[in-house]
Amino acid sequence: MFYGKIVAGLLGLLLGGPIGLVIGLLLGHYFDRGLARAQLFASPENLARIQRNFFETSFLLQGFLAKADGRVSEAEVAHTEAIIRQMGLSADQRREAIGLFKRGSAPDFQLEPVVSEFLQICGSQRQLVQNLLLFLISLAHADGQLDSTERDALHRIGRLMGLPAAVLDQLLRMAQAQGRFHQGPGGGTGAGPDTSLADAYAALGVSADVNDRDLKRAYRKLMSENHPDKLIAKGVPEHMIKLATERSQEIQAAYEMVRKHRGGR
The missing domain is CATH 1.10.287 (Helix Hairpins)
Incomplete structure (x- = not known):
C-alpha cells in the first residue's frame, strides 16, 4: 500500500x-x-470475528449487570428472554446466549478481561461501544427503575471502554426517555402530555429550546447511527439489528411528536 x-x-x-x-x-x-x-x-473475516465477539460480550455483560445489585430479578430474566426471542436465535444460539448470561452473573466473573478483549477486537469503533452500552442500558431499565448499583456497574463498564461519564449519563437519559416514549404518550409512569413532550426531546438528546435546524440535525444523526446497513458494516450481528430498528422507531416517533408540537416545521 x-x-x-x-x-x-x-x-x-x-x-x-x-x-x-x-x-x-x-x-x-x-x-x-x-x-x-x-x-x-472491513474484511469479511474480521467482521465475522467482530460479530462473534459482540454477541458474546453482550450476553456476558448482561449477566454481569443483572447481578450488579446482588440478585438477578425475574424482570431482568424476562427481558433477556424477550431479547433472545426478538433476535430470532436458533435453539443452539439461544442455549449459548443463556450460558453466556449465566457466566456473566457468576460470582467469579472477571469484567476487565472481557472488556479488554472486546476493545482489542473491535478497535476504536465508537459506534460499536455505544450500541453495546445501549443494549445493556435497556436491560438495566427492565424492571422500570435504575438503582445505584446498576448505574455504578454501567459507569464501570463505560470507564473500561473509555467512555466519559457525561457521555454515558447522556445515553442513560436518552434510553430512559426512549423507553417511556415507546409505551406511548402518558405511558409507564402515568406522565401527562407535557412530560411526554419532554420525553420526546430527551429521546433525541436535545433541549426544548433547540432550534429547528439543530433538532433536525440531531434526529438525522440518531437515525444514521441506527441504520441497519451501517450497523452491519460496523460489525453488529444481523440478528441484533432488530433491537436497533425498534430504537429507530422510538426516535422517529419522538421527532414526529416534537414537529407536531412545533406546527410541523
Whole structure:
C-alpha cells in the first residue's frame, strides 16, 4: 500500500521542493497505513470475528449487570428472554446466549478481561461501544427503575471502554426517555402530555429550546447511527439489528411528536 506516499510525495515536491517531498512522503505514509487498517477492519473475516465477539460480550455483560445489585430479578430474566426471542436465535444460539448470561452473573466473573478483549477486537469503533452500552442500558431499565448499583456497574463498564461519564449519563437519559416514549404518550409512569413532550426531546438528546435546524440535525444523526446497513458494516450481528430498528422507531416517533408540537416545521 504505497499510493498515498506517491501522490502526497509528488505534490509535496511540486509545492515545496525537497522539504515538501519529505513532508508529503510522511503524510502519505500515515494515509496508506490508515487505509490499510480500514480495509483490514472491513474484511469479511474480521467482521465475522467482530460479530462473534459482540454477541458474546453482550450476553456476558448482561449477566454481569443483572447481578450488579446482588440478585438477578425475574424482570431482568424476562427481558433477556424477550431479547433472545426478538433476535430470532436458533435453539443452539439461544442455549449459548443463556450460558453466556449465566457466566456473566457468576460470582467469579472477571469484567476487565472481557472488556479488554472486546476493545482489542473491535478497535476504536465508537459506534460499536455505544450500541453495546445501549443494549445493556435497556436491560438495566427492565424492571422500570435504575438503582445505584446498576448505574455504578454501567459507569464501570463505560470507564473500561473509555467512555466519559457525561457521555454515558447522556445515553442513560436518552434510553430512559426512549423507553417511556415507546409505551406511548402518558405511558409507564402515568406522565401527562407535557412530560411526554419532554420525553420526546430527551429521546433525541436535545433541549426544548433547540432550534429547528439543530433538532433536525440531531434526529438525522440518531437515525444514521441506527441504520441497519451501517450497523452491519460496523460489525453488529444481523440478528441484533432488530433491537436497533425498534430504537429507530422510538426516535422517529419522538421527532414526529416534537414537529407536531412545533406546527410541523
